[in-house]
Amino acid sequence: xxxxxxxxxxxxxxxxxxxxxxxxxxxxxxxxxxxxxxxxxxxxxxxxxxxxxxxxxxxxxxxxxxxxxxxxxxxxxxxxxxxxxxxxxxxxxxxxxxxxxxxxxxxxxxxxxxxxxx
Amino acid sequence: xxxxxxxxxxxxxxxxxxxxxxxxxxxxxxxxxxxxxxxxxxxxxxxxxxxxxxxxxxxxxxxxxxxxxxxxxxxxxxxxxxxxxxxxxxxxxxxxxxxxxxxxxxxxxxx
Numbered sequence: 001x002x003x004x005x006x007x008x009x010x011x012x013x014x015x016x017x018x019x020x021x022x023x024x025x026x027x028x029x030x031x032x033x034x035x036x037x038x039x040x041x042x043x044x045x046x047x048x049x050x051x052x053x054x055x056x057x058x059x060x061x062x063x064x065x066x067x068x069x070x071x072x073x074x075x076x077x078x079x080x081x082x083x084x085x086x087x088x089x090x091x092x093x094x095x096x097x098x099x100x101x102x103x104x105x106x107x108x109x110x111x112x113x114x115x116x117x118x
Numbered sequence: 119x120x121x122x123x124x125x126x127x128x129x130x131x132x133x134x135x136x137x138x139x140x141x142x143x144x145x146x147x148x149x150x151x152x153x154x155x156x157x158x159x160x161x162x163x164x165x166x167x168x169x170x171x172x173x174x175x176x177x178x179x180x181x182x183x184x185x186x187x188x189x190x191x192x193x194x195x196x197x198x199x200x201x202x203x204x205x206x207x208x209x210x211x212x213x214x215x216x217x218x219x220x221x222x223x224x225x226x227x228x229x
Binding site for chain 1: 147148150152154160161162163164167169208212213215216217219221222
């Protein structure tokens with residue numbers, strides 16, 4: 001049963017520290033999405049990649065957040081330096097998009113990384 | 119551009135009662151529509167999806183949704199609520215290369 005995996009599941013850190021979250025998408029999916037979920041803002045799309053190239057990162061604070069896909073099996077989201085307002089659950093999702101998907105942009109979500117910045 | 123509106127951020131029903139969660143969409147092309155469910159401390163998982171085949175779509179856990187083009191709606195229903203249905207539910211429409219999600223509806227089940 002193919003699943004999106006995320007590590008770590010929980011992270012507690014102090015303000016100013018670097019945080020790295022990792023995601024392994026489902027094999028064969030060409031698009032990876034990063035979301036952030038908070039009580040106040042709900043579910044927000046931060047960035048997404050297709051075939052490892054960034055397509056849109058307009059939802060991401062540029063000064064401290066960065067997202068990469070070093071290879072097809074790993075996506076990373078980094079926050080440096082972290083701030084208390086970054087406390088949230090960060091979700092990775094993967095799916096197939098483009099011509100082969102035909103508009104059926106179903107996404108498969110990972111379990112999330114719960115980040116707490118003190 | 120595609121968009122989704124979920125009517126009601128919180129819905130409360132009694133166990134055994136009908137569940138109705140409302141979703142209206144806007145799309146410039148024939149839409150693909152989705153309902154996702156998020157249980158506490160978990161990621162979103164697909165309940166069901168409409169991909170232009172049958173207008174009545176059946177999903178997991180007894181849920182179903184009906185696509186009504188004339189009303190631009192895709193409401194989610196379940197005939198009899200169970201305590202385990204307590205969760206947050208998201209409606210989504212396919213956009214360009216991504217899904218556009220609604221704000222979510224939190225469903226509470228009263229014993």
